Amino acid sequence: MQRLSSRRQFLAVAGGVAAGLGLGAVMAIRPARATPAEMQEAIRKVVGSARITPGKVTLELPPLIENGNAVPLTVSVDSPMTEADHVRAVHVFTEKNPQPNVVGFYLGPRAGRARVATRVRLADSQTVVAICQLSDGTFWSDSADVVVTLAACLEGGVGI
Amino acid sequence: MASALINVPPRAKRGEIIEIKTLISHAMETGYRRTQLGAPVPRDIIRLFVCTYNGTEIFRAELHPAIAANPFIVFSTVAIESGTIQFQWTGDNGFSVTESVRLTVD
Numbered sequence: 001m002q003r004l005s006s007r008r009q010f011l012a013v014a015g016g017v018a019a020g021l022g023l024g025a026v027m028a029i030r031p032a033r034a035t036p037a038e039m040q041e042a043i044r045k046v047v048g049s050a051r052i053t054p055g056k057v058t059l060e061l062p063p064l065i066e067n068g069n070a071v072p073l074t075v076s077v078d079s080p081m082t083e084a085d086h087v088r089a090v091h092v093f094t095e096k097n098p099q100p101n102v103v104g105f106y107l108g109p110r111a112g113r114a115r116v117a118t119r120v121r122l123a124d125s126q127t128v129v130a131i132c133q134l135s136d137g138t139f140w141s142d143s144a145d146v147v148v149t150l151a152a153c154l155e156g157g158v159g160i
Numbered sequence: 161m162a163s164a165l166i167n168v169p170p171r172a173k174r175g176e177i178i179e180i181k182t183l184i185s186h187a188m189e190t191g192y193r194r195t196q197l198g199a200p201v202p203r204d205i206i207r208l209f210v211c212t213y214n215g216t217e218i219f220r221a222e223l224h225p226a227i228a229a230n231p232f233i234v235f236s237t238v239a240i241e242s243g244t245i246q247f248q249w250t251g252d253n254g255f256s257v258t259e260s261v262r263l264t265v266d
Contacts, residue, residue, distance in 0.1 A: 069228060070228040074234075098190070098192045098225070099224055102226040103223055103226070105220070105235070106221070106222075107219050107235065110218040110238055111219065112236050113177050115236060116235045117233070119227070119231075119232045121190070121225075
């Protein structure tokens with residue numbers, strides 16, 4: 001009885017250790033990346049509880065990206081950019097980069113034209129979302145699906 | 161420092177919308193990469209870019225690690241008056257670069 005008990009204990013302990021190691025290995029192997037849920041959370045952090053309506057915003061990204069390390073991204077908003085009606089901010093989010101936030105632009109009526117551009121890193125084929133806030137407090141969005149053949153963040157280790 | 165490239169037309173008509181293109185030399189190290197020995201490479205990025213026109217802020221960008229190396233930012237402004245357009249990039253490890261250009265408005 002004593003032996004059975006110890007064998008049972010041994011198995012329980014061994015199983016626990018193996019499961020722990022397995023979990024640890026999975027945690028270690030899992031690449032750092034955000035999930036669509038984390039993107040929604042990041043969007044909520046910026047937008048709050050306001051409603052986001054698709055439209056007005058145009059997010060331009062090449063549909064097929066050979067190199068995710070520098071992807072040209074342009075966001076333009078259909079807005080007259082006057083004192084009474086202008087774009088206050090433009091935010092860009094991704095689903096599968098290590099962090100959901102990409103960039104936040106803050107502009108105003110002095111911009112004259114609601115069009116901003118930059119170059120971003122994309123870690124994987126995914127959906128990119130642009131959200132703009134107008135001066136009346138409403139939020140508008142556009143999204144783009146991209147296919148990335150060479151992902152950013154995956155190039156070999158840095159030389160020492 | 162000559163690490164920044166700024167493209168602003170030197171002259172503009174009053175009320176004209178001018179496009180401003182900026183590029184600054186910076187690795188934008190994400191903090192997610194590792195060396196060949198497995199040690200993590202600490203994050204080193206530019207966090208903030210601010211543009212002022214005769215002292216008034218006209219544009220601001222908050223950058224994250226997902227911005228490509230050598231951040232390139234394009235935006236526009238209305239040429240209101242002659243003066244100085246100043247650009248400032250600030251980031252991790254005390255990184256701070258300020259550049260300015262003259263704009264003549266007819």
